[in-house]
Amino acid sequence: MQNYETDVIAWANEQAAFIRSGRFDLLDLEHIADEIEDVGKSEQREFENRMAVLLAHLIKWRYQPSHRGKSWERTIKDQRTMLMRRLSKTPSLKPDLENPDFWSESWADAARIAENETGILNVFPESCPWDFNQIMNPEFWPE
Numbered sequence: 001m002q003n004y005e006t007d008v009i010a011w012a013n014e015q016a017a018f019i020r021s022g023r024f025d026l027l028d029l030e031h032i033a034d035e036i037e038d039v040g041k042s043e044q045r046e047f048e049n050r051m052a053v054l055l056a057h058l059i060k061w062r063y064q065p066s067h068r069g070k071s072w073e074r075t076i077k078d079q080r081t082m083l084m085r086r087l088s089k090t091p092s093l094k095p096d097l098e099n100p101d102f103w104s105e106s107w108a109d110a111a112r113i114a115e116n117e118t119g120i121l122n123v124f125p126e127s128c129p130w131d132f133n134q135i136m137n138p139e140f141w142p143e
Contacts, residue, residue, distance in 0.1 A: 004031045047086050047093050048106055054079035054135065055110030055128065056117070062142035064118055080136055097132050 002011040011028070012035070018026045057076045061068060087093055096102040107128040115121055134140045 001026070004028060043086070043090050044093065044096070047083070047090075047096065048102065048109075050079050050083050050086065051102075051106045052109035052113060054083065055106060056113035058130070058135065058142055059110060059114040059124055060118055063114070063120055063123065065143075067118075076141075077138070080138065084136065103128055 002014040004011045011031070015027060015032060018024070054076060057072050057079070061072055061076065104127065110128075111124045114124065128135075130140070130142070
């Protein structure tokens with residue numbers, strides 16, 4: 001049997017083979033449960049990261065109008081699309097949109113990204129000035 005600690009990929013392939021062959025008695029249930037939880041956390045992290053990238057680009061769009069270009073526009077459009085796709089494929093992410101911690105963490109990450117990329121410091125609002133509908137609206141470009 002493969003060891004989870006030394007080769008997680010070989011272990012995962014072996015566990016999948018056990019499931020497919022009905023050898024449930026050989027399953028490493030504790031580690032399987034951990035991996036399933038990690039899948040959910042990974043989806044959540046991707047959603048949070050995409051929101052932070054979108055917000056960072058909206059911040060840059062708002063605070064550096066002279067630098068606006070097709071690249072920023074494309075990133076904003078792409079992130080909006082990918083966020084909507086994640087929400088449609090993983091509806092259990094929707095409650096995050098009502099969670100103040102999600103917004104404060106996403107905004108803090110976005111502001112840090114924007115500060116690092118623009119050199120603009122101590123100017124951005126403490127919290128996100130836009131609601132979800134504005135952020136996701138394809139017609140919304142902060143001025």
